[in-house]
Amino acid sequence: MALLEVAGVSKIFPGVRALDGVSFTLNPGEVHALVGENGAGKSTLIKVLTGVYQPDGGELRYRGEPARFGTPLDAQRAGISTIYQEVNLVPLMSVAHNLFLGREPRNRFGLLDEARMVREATEILSGYGVRTDARRRLGTLPLGAQQMVALARAVMIDAKVVVMDEPTSSLEPREVETLFGVIRDLHARGIGIIYVSHRLDELYRICDTVTILRDGKLVHTGRMADLERRKLVSLMLGREFGEDFTSFTEVPVRDEAGEPVLRVTGLTSRPRLDGISFEVRPGEVVGLGGLLGAGRSETVKAIGGAYPVDAGEIEVDGVRLTRPSTVRAVKAGVATQPEDRKAEGIVPGLSIRDNIALAILPRMTRMGLVSDRKIDEVVDIYMKRLRIKASSPHQVVGDLSGGNQQKVLLARLLATGPKVLLLDEPTRGIDVGAKAEVQALIDELAGEGLGVVLVSSDAEELVEGAHRVVVLRDGVVVGTLTGDRVTTEDLMATIAEAADDH
Structure with a gap:
């Protein structure tokens, strides 16, 4: 049974059809690449899946049942978690407080158990390659470490689906390897991952399947290994290799002499x-x-x-x-x-x-x-x-x-x-x-x-x-x-x- 299904979803804004009958399927334990250039509809689709936007047409099915998430909190409670390119945590709060925000451990008197929270946060983050004082303010950490905190928090909420939007854009090579290790672990646990990235080598390394959007429309979906890289690029850009392009204007050839400006x-x-x-x-x-x-x-x-x-x-x-x-x-x-x-x-x-x-x-x-x-x-x-x-x-x-x-x-x-x-x-x-x-x-x-x-x-x-x-x-x-x-x-x-x- 599919974990998440998008069937003919459309989303219209004034003067713009951001999504036009898009269909998409995510299976348990699958790493599914979602790719396309700017304006292709990737962000809009993610926001529909996570309750930020309501679709104007089509249907969502989650774990075999029709689903409609009124808010991002509804989607999160259902088990759909999102890690955005821009870290959306609270920089002035401690690392531990960000990690447990809304789920803080309590002692038998119902009071916040600060010591336990810091201890557990330290243990959890060490598995993500982040070794720091969990009492430290999040905003003082490097951006890559903040991204790892966001990832750890997303996985902690008992997620069944994790959406990763350009997760490696702020990471150093060592941190990227740690992230890929986490993805392999999620894969083994049957968690579905929607992976948005512009880095083709990453996509071919970790993704099982791929969906390509262009101008709000679905142009391809299938196994990643079956799609040649040149074909992937041409599908994203909407141009075929070998196609004859004729310019309606011709740029004059410049004289290469002269000093650069x-x-x-x-x-x-x-x-x-x-x-x-x-x-x-x-x-x-x-x-x-x-x-x-x-x-x-x-x-x-x-x-x-x-x-x-x-x-x-x-x-x-x-x-x-x-x-x-x-x-x-x-x-x-x-x-x-x-x-x-x-x-x-x-x-x-x-x-x-x-x-x-x-x-x-x-x-x-x-x-x-x-x-x-x-x-x-x-x-x-x-x-x-x-x-x-x-x-x-x-x-x-x-x-x-x-x-x-x-x-x-x-x-x-x-x-x-x-x-x-x-x-x-x-x-x-x-x-x-x-x-x-x-x-x-x-x-x-x-x-x-x-x-x-x-x-x-x-x-x-x-x-x-x-x-x-x-x-x-x-x-x-x-x-x-x-x-x-x-x-x-x-x-x-x-x-x-x-x-x-x-």
């Missing part, structure tokens, strides 16, 4: 990046390719000063960027458009004018007074240049379409007069027409001499928009595509071959 050498940000090196010349678009979690966004953030750099060098227009920070990066001429424009980019409650002006206020201020006239002039220039569709500069950005929100963010970046533009998923979440406009704008900016670094999960978009593609995997450069090799097929082959080598 951006030179990255040995860039390391532990544990995310390890020795990233590449160059960007004026007028060149360099793509960063790879699967989700390969280190593309992390590379952009490290160059832009948002991630600490442990080793390596960043040079902008021949000048070394010492002790990188967001402020120093901007002053050096680096402008970064983040992946999540709503959370990290635009300010939805402010007007178009105010959003664009945020980055240039210091230049528009004299003796503490802001020149409204100068701001209006700059805003007018960029609204016209980027063809931002709005009733006026005073329209609230949150009321604009996704494509126009993206243009407002680009306008703010361009107003700083950058030499290098770092674009992380610049066309995500916008319609086809707006997407084409943004792509044309990127080509136009490069044509004016800007150096552009482009991150995109859309392989075809990356190939069409970049002169060169640097392919990453697990924070390491595994190949660079140039000239005639800048094709979707070569990109997928490089990703798949890199996975085979590990």
